[in-house]
Amino acid sequence: MSARMPLKTSARRGVRVGRRFLRAVLRAAHSRWRRSIRVRVVTTTLLVSGVVVAVLGVFLMQQITNAMLEAKERAALLQLDQGIGVAQGRLAASGSSDPETTNGKLNDIVTMLARRSGPSGLYEVIILDQNDPGSAGFSSNSIKPESVPPRLIEQVDRSFASTPYRTYGRLTYDDGSSMAGLIVGTKLSGYQLYYLFPLTEEQQSLAVVQQTLFGVGAALVLLLAAIASLVTRQVVIPVRLAAQSAERLAAGRLEERMKVRGEDDLARLATSFNDMAANLQEKIVQLEELSNVQRQFVSDVSHELRTPLTTIRIAADVLYEAREAFDPLSSRSAELLQSQLERFEGLLADLLEISRYDAGAATLDAESIDVRELLLRAVGDTEDLAERKGSKIIQQLPGEATMAEVDRRRVERILRNLLVNAIEHGEGKDIIVSVAADRDALAVAVRDHGCGLRPGEAHMVFDRFWRADPARARTTGGTGLGLSISKEDARLHGGWLQAWGEPGQGSQFRLSLPRIAGAELRGSPLPLVPPEVELRRAPYAGLELEADA
Amino acid sequence: MRHVLLAAIVAMLLTGCASLPSGSQVVSGRVGGHEQPIDDPYVRIIPVGPGRDWDPKTIVTAFRTASASFDGPNGEHQVARRYLACGGCWQPGVASIVYDHLDLLPMQLNGAQVSVTVEGTQLGRIGSDGQYLADARRFKQTFRLRRDAQKQWRITDLPQELLLSRDDVNRAFRTLNLYFFAPDAQVLVPNPVFIPMVSRPWLSVQLVKQLLGGPTTWLSGAAVRTGFPDGTRLRRLDISGGLATVDLSRQAGTGDLRNMSIQLMWTLRQLSEVDQLKLEIDGKPVQVPGLNGIVQSAGDWAGFDPDGTGDPPPAYVRTDEGRLARLDNYGEHVLSPKLRVAHPAISYDGREVAALNDAGDTVTVTDLTSGATRVVLAATLKGGRFSTPSWDWRGNVWAVESNAGGSRLWEIEGGTTTVAVDGWTLAPYTVKALRISRDGNRAAAIVQVGGVSQVQLGRVDRAPSGGLQAEGFIAISSELQSAIDLAWRNADHLAVVGVTQGNPSPLLYDVPVSGAAIQPMVGPGGDINAIAAYPGAPLLVTQHVSNAKPQDNVCRLSDSYGEWKCFGGTSAPAYPG
Known part of the structure; x- marks a missing residue:
């Protein structure tokens, strides 16, 4: 019994190994079949010619047998x-x-x-x-x-x-x-x-004939397969070369070209491929140049505007200082000029920032900082605006320091943008700011209880100059570029900036950053959808389903 | 060969240029192999068992028919045994009565038992050792039958021999020679035996077994020698591709390998499937001294041919002036003008001639080179006449002297010393002719027995007392009614001029000494009264033409056309021997 058991298990193991080997072979064959035209053509040729030769052989064999037996019968009857x-x-x-x-x-x-x-x-x-x-x-x-x-x-x-x-x-x-x-x-x-x-x-005699037929048939089938293999090889090799060239082209090596040999169909394929590649390269270079020109233009315009703006600013400051001496209309104009100039300056700064990103000139100036500190500073900056709007900023911060390697200026800007955005759309309700961290990542979520976002708008909020309500005028000093810049800032850190919103439920923005600069972000310590909404949604969803039924 | 051709044709068919050759080189059509009468197709009777409710006479007839079949793996008459009440009680072997005609006598009832008697003419008997003995006479055999439990008649008592007709024997038996050595010389003596044709493989095994078993009782009296030590058995015989592998038991180790090989080779080469021989003892191949390799071929022992080797010798005749002449294709050439001979006999070396005087009462021997003639023997019996003398291979002359009441046999040793043969069993009979075989161990004679001239075969040897004896004469054919002259065609066949039943004029017959069926041969016509033969040489006969000018002509069978060519005015043809 004990002797038989290992035998049995070893036999079973052998069977398993065999089955695995067989499966591997089958899988390899299948993948070869799928990948290689040559394998397919040769296999098909083998099969088809094999069947034809077999049918022919059987037919020939029958004919010979019949002829032989007929002759034998005739001779026998004569005898x-x-x-x-x-x-x-x-x-x-x-x-x-x-x-x-x-x-x-x-x-x-x-x-x-x-x-x-x-x-x-x-x-x-x-x-x-x-x-x-x-x-x-x-x-x-x-x-x-x-x-x-x-x-x-x-x-x-x-x-x-x-x-x-x-x-x-x-x-x-x-x-x-x-x-x-x-x-x-x-x-x-x-x-x-x-x-x-x-x-x-x-x-x-029939055995000899049969052997001969077998030999000849096998030779014929092999010959056909060899011919098929040779022909496909002649076709497949240029195709494979073309595929390689296309891959290299796709990888960005626009100078890649195919070798053109002879004047046959394949040479034509190579020529047209090369033409296509040349055209593409030309177009791409053109577009790149155009894009550079535009970027340069924006940057130049911003810079050029700055000098006159400084002068205007000094003049406006003088006017603003002296507004008490003006008549009320002029005084109001001076105030308006002052406020719009501030906005103009902000817009110009944002445009410069954006153009820096576009030019790929943005660099990360990372240092290890307690993110809570940054948040407190941003909250401090925006507290006035919140008070004015009637909103209260509620902070949910972890007790211990939440250190991360980040660019102080950029993260502060993100947080400020998020807070300003939340205050602007918060309709005077409470704004909750929460920070959480785990081993690899930290997250900051800013939640407001305003009108929220319609479906599909969660992505559009990061577009440049996008407005939730185009008819609505800007009341605060937002430039329309804040969230775009924030998104670029987050991306520069290797982090995410995401938005969630539902009509009537308000919205939440979540910033997730790796704790070590340059590390890849795998998840966020905070949920994108606020937990209370998630919890509330489930029963409703069930009711809706029931109503549907 | 055929297959290759066929394959080529098929290949051509496949390649689309099918054609059969309409012309080619001329090639030899020989298929090879030597043909022997043994290779002729054989025929077997299909035996059937007893039918339901057959009467005793039908049972006996059917049993006789079925018993002519040697069916079963060893020829043990399996079907015929179903007619017997006790199948295993009947052990006939090959012992047989050969009959010419058979009649069923009315059956007799003794209580529950029925006797059926058959009566017929016997031609001869085959002994249990396969030796044939011609013995023409009437015979009677009785079968007793009884009903068995199923109320069917079954044979309870029956003769221990088979009852076979001549046809049955021809069909069921093959005659093959066993070869033994003559007592004092390196010459092979054939010993023909009847072996039932059970199957080809069985036949070859049986042949070797009988060879190991020794000569038939008839020939063993002539003290022929065998190379096989007593108790030698056949362990295995395997014949394939022309090579016969003979595996003998351990006892053969003490025998003379050379003699055993010679006997085996000469015996087995009668089968066409054997060309070569490999001798094994106790499973181990043995090397025969004087041969290279363990495989022997038939050619290795060609020197032991019982028929002698070399070209056929010239033929001799007596011209009408009584001179000895040599015969060739163009006619006769007188050898010596002075020499006059009657019934000449030439020695095997061709140097001496033994002859009679015209009266036939003196034997002379003449040296042909010197021409010296000496009288060696004169008649001793009253009115005794000699028949044609005969030479053996050792150079001895044998002559028989007979008168109406008896005969004497003389041996002239070396052609000089005359010895009377003491043990001459034909002394009470008139002997018309006597020819000694080449090996000198057998004598064929025409014996006058009760008004019939029988062909008999006897053995010649030395008696234990040291004297010569010629004895054991047996008739070898019952078909020949009367014989006139005879000659040895080869070691186991005689050519006989004789008369058979229904044919009153003398004809030529080929008579195997085995006792197998005689075959008539086409003669030249006329009254044939003398014959001479030699292995491989054309037959010579004397034809007596009795037209306007009666004369004797010697006629020779032309070897190319089967025609006879006659040479006018010659007689007493002779070859050496």
Whole structure:
């Protein structure tokens, strides 16, 4: 038992290994089949030509067999005819019907007929005699009388004299050997004469033919497969080269070109591919140049505007300082000028920042800072605005320091933008700011309870100059670029800035940052959707489903 | 060959240029192999068992027919035994009565038992060792039958021999020679035996077994020697691809390997499937001294041919002036004008001639090179006449002297010393002719027995007392009614001029010494009264033409056309021997 168990398990393991190996082979074959045109073409050619050759071979074999057997049958019947002549002559020789004499005659007939068969044993002869007790007739050489099938004996027995019958059967010999044979027989004035032809020669010839056919067929199939392989190879190799070139092109190596050889279809493919690549390269370079020009333009415009703006600013400051001396209308104008100039300056600063990002000139100036501190500073900056709006900023901060390698200026800007945004859309309700951190990441979520966001707007909020309500005028100093810049800032840290909102539920913005600069962010410690909304949504969803049903 | 051709044809068919050759080189059509009468197809009777409710006479007839079949793996008459009440009680072997004609006498009832008697003419008997003995006479055999539990008649008592017709024997048996050595010379003596044709493999095994078993009782009296030590058995005989592997038991290790190989090779080469021989003892191949390799071929022992080797010798005749002449294709050439001979006999070396005087009562031996003639023997019996003398291989002349009441046999050793043969069993009979075989161990004679001239075969050897004896004469054919002259065609066949039943004029017959069926041969016509033969040489006969000018002509069988060519005015043809 104990000896058999390991055997069994090892056998099972063997089976498992075998199955795994088989599966691996199948999988490899399948993948090769899917990936390689050549494998597919060669396999298909092999299959199709194999089937055709097999069908042809079977057909040819049948034809040859039929022809051979037909010739054999004809020869056999002729032989039988001749045998009948000899036998009848011998039987008619003298009229004595003494069984001794007839036996002698039958014996002589079989001897004579068998002697004609020659030493190579072309056939055997059997004469059946039902009149003599003690003997059923005579047979030549070592053939067994049972070789004549009973169905043939019956048929011959019922027939008229000299009608020959033939059938195929198994000839058995004394030494126990047996072989397929053709048996012809006829009635012969009270006796039955049978010729038994062993089909040894035919069988051997057919075996040789079969072997030859097998060989030729296999060679033919292999030849076809080789041709198919060669042809596909000629087609596939340029295609593969083209695929490689296209891959390299896609990877950005726009100078990649194919080699053009000759003037055939494949050369045309290479030429048109190269044309396409050249055009693409040209267009891409053009677009790049255009984009650079635009970026440069924005940057230049911003810079150019700055100098006159400074002058205007100084003048406006003078006007603003002296507004008490003006009449009320002028005084109001000076105030307006002052406030709009501030906005203009902000806009200009944001435009410069954005153009820096676009030019790829933004750099991360990371240092290890307690993010809570940054948040407190941002809250401090925006507290006035919140008070004015009637909102209260509620902070949910962790007790211990939340250190992270971040760019102080940028993160502060993000937080300030988020807070300003929340205050602006908070409709005077509470704003909740929460900070959380885990081993790899930290998150800051800013939640307001304003009108919220419509479906699809969660992504659009980060677009440049996007407004939730285009009809609504700007009341606060937002430039329309704040969230865009914040998003770029977050991305520069390798972090995420995401928005969630539902109409009537308010919205939440979440900033997630890796704690180590440059590390990849895998998840956020805070949920994007506020937990209370998530909790409330579930039963409603269930009710809705029920209502639907 | 055929297959290769067929394959080529198929290949051509496949390649689309099918054609059969309509012309080619002329090649030899020989298939190879030597053909022997043993290779002729054989015929077997299909035996059937007893039918339901057959009467005793039918049972006996059917049993006789079925028993002519040697069916079963060892030829043990399996089907015929079904007619017997006790199938295992009957052990006939090959012992047989060969009959010419058989009649069923009316059956006799003794209570529950029925006797059926058959009566017929016997031609001869085959002994249990396969030796044939011609013995023409009437015979009677009785079968007793009884009903068995199923109320069927079954044979309870029957003769222990088989009852076979001549046809049955021809069909069921093959005669093959066993070869033994003559007692004092390296010459092989054939010993023909009848072996039933059960199957080809069985036949070859049986042949070797009988060879190991020794000569038949008839020939063993002639003290022929065998190379096989007593108790040697056949362990295995395997014949494939022309090579016969004979594996003998351990006892053969003490025998003379050379002699055993010679006997085996000469015996087995009668089968066409054997060309080579490999001798093994106790499973291990043995190397025969004087041969290279363990495989022996038939050619290695060709020198032991019982028929002698070399080209056929010239033929000799007596011209009408009584001179000895050599016969060639163009006619006769007188050897010595002075020499006059009657019934000449030439020695095997062709140097000496033994002859009779015209009266036939003196034997002379003449040296052909010197021409010296000496009288070696004169008749001793009253009115005794010699028949044609005969030479053996050792250079001895044998002559038989007979008168109406008896005969004497003389041996002239070396052609000089005359010895009377003491043990001459044909002494009470008139012997018309006697020819000694080449090996000098057998004598074929025409013996006058009860008004019939029988062909008999006897053995010649030395009696334990040291004297020569010629005895054990047996008739070898019952078909020949009367014989006129005879000659050895080869070691186991005689050519006989004789008369058979229904043919009153003398014809030529080929008579196997085995006792197998005789075959008539086409003669030249006329009254044939003398014959000469030699292995491989054309037959010579003397034809007596009795037209306007009666004369004797020697006729020779032309070897190319089977025609006879006659040479006018010659007689007493002779070959050496």
